[in-house]
Amino acid sequence: MKLRDALLVAYRGLTRHWVRATLNVLGIVAGVASVIMLVSVAHAVSSSAKASVEGLGANLVVVLPSGPSASGIQANIGSGSSLTQSDVEALENPAFVPDAVPDGAIPTAGVSTNVSAGSHTWQTDVIGSYPGFGAARGYTLSQGRAFDVSEVDSGQPVVILGQTVAREVFPDVANPIGQNVLIDTQEFKVIGEYAARGYSGTFNQDDLVAMPISTLWSFALPTTLPRIQQILVVATSPSKTSAVATEVSNTLLHQHNITDPALADFTVQTQQNLVANAEQLGTVMQWMLGAVAVIALVTGGIGIMSLMLATVGERAYEIGVRRAVGASREDILGQFLLESLLLAVLGGIAGIALGFGGATFMGDVLTALPAPVVTGLAVLVAAGVALVIGVGAGLYPAVRASLLQPVEAVRRQ
């Protein structure tokens, strides 16, 4: 039998029950599409998570409080923080942390609260810190000025607005500098505005208010929250971050009188290991979503198998006729394998198209999510799995069909 004829026979076999074939191929379509869509979303989320950590700044070391870790398990206990003002002072000491820039230790604390001016109210993150905060986190001023050391020392009620906050609270005011805002009934004077930075991942970097940390302590920070929630330490260069991390760690262990590093009540992270964490998380997420999608594909395969099995039973008569006029076992095997292969290929193509469309659609609708990126790998994996499943699901029914005795089949009309 010529291949062209075999293809034609398979095609006719499918179009004969095209509604059923279509319904069954939907399983493969959905499977392939979901592999592509989910892996694309996972890929996008993980690369944006990576980007958002990278947005921290390459020479930043972050110190976070944590409960004492026993046997490697870290517990964040209550609202108490293990980080203190004297820790900050120690970390500012070039004798202890020689690879940090001068005044490179910047404590921060924050609270999510309402900021209002006139009738406009906006909930945002209010961050208290040192003058170096903006530079350390990569913010530049578009208008006005930053607060200075004396304003930190005296706890002046001055704020710098992120672009989003400025737009929401002063929708009609081009230049909010010199205006007043209310935070928890306390008036603050706007002295600066950060230039727009946009989103990093799902995080809106422009949705914040910065003020001296002492001001935050006096006026805005609830007593239930820790006074120092993290300390940023700026290394002299990105290549010095691991050295700084070690120096910071040693300094704080000494400060806290801890001899065993495993019992440290803080964690020190560099941007590099945050990036690595984000990458690892992204990979895990891609595999997880990919696995879910492959399950959908396998389900599609089972659909094909049940269709083909039913078809073989139903077409025993036709198989017998074909056998009687000279079809060999291989011809019958080939015919049914080709039919399921054809289903899988058509389903695969439709699935890839739907996957592309779906990923684009998700990007348009779920604006909070980063735009999904359809990777060639996802398409290849989806198409490959669809093919394998198509042939695999078709194999058993095809073998069953080919093993029908010609006379048995003719008898079964």
Next chain:
Amino acid sequence: MIELTSVGRTFGSASAPVTALLDVNLVIQRGEFVAIVGPSGSGKSTLLNLIGCLDQPTSGRLFFLGEDTSTLNDTKLSRIRNRSIGFVFQMFNLVPELTVYENIELPLVYAGVTKQRRALTTKALERVGMEHRADHPASLLSGGEQQRVAIARALVNDPALILADEPTGSIDPASAEQVMELLGELHDQARTIVLVTHNMAVAALAQRVVRIESGTISEVGRSTAPDPNGAVKTAPPLPASAR
């Protein structure tokens, strides 16, 4: 052409065997027109299926053109069915979803014939006078028409042997007459014909009648019509019981 030596065919499991054929010895010469007759369940169709390589004997040997079929694999047996045998069944056994043309073409498709396919198929169509129905689905034809299509399919590959299992059993008398006329013509072209029937009027058209009862051959006799060429022409109208 065909030789059966003590052929037996048993169905069912070893513990509860059902014997369909027992110790059948039969030789069919090239160019013969043989009718196999016998009551229902006597094993006629089983014998025909064995001769047609649709089935294999459970004991004894069956030689097709000098070859022991028990030594042939599925591919070789399929090849014999495809090239050397044309089947005509009582229920026509067309593929209902295919058109008349596509049904007739089937043996050529499996033979891998491409260039000659259209010409051969059209010739077979014309031979049975069904060219006006070429593009009709086979399922929409009357019984008599379906049987003519089945005959066209049986002869499209120009086989040496035509096997017919109650070919007039499901069609009206006029169509039955046409079918028998066609079979007679095929025999006149030096083809071997083996026909299964329980209708003696149909069997009378053959040169030789093999009677089978309870799985064994009980009698081999000459047909009442000695001249095969004359037999077709002088065949009496088939009685209603031929259906």
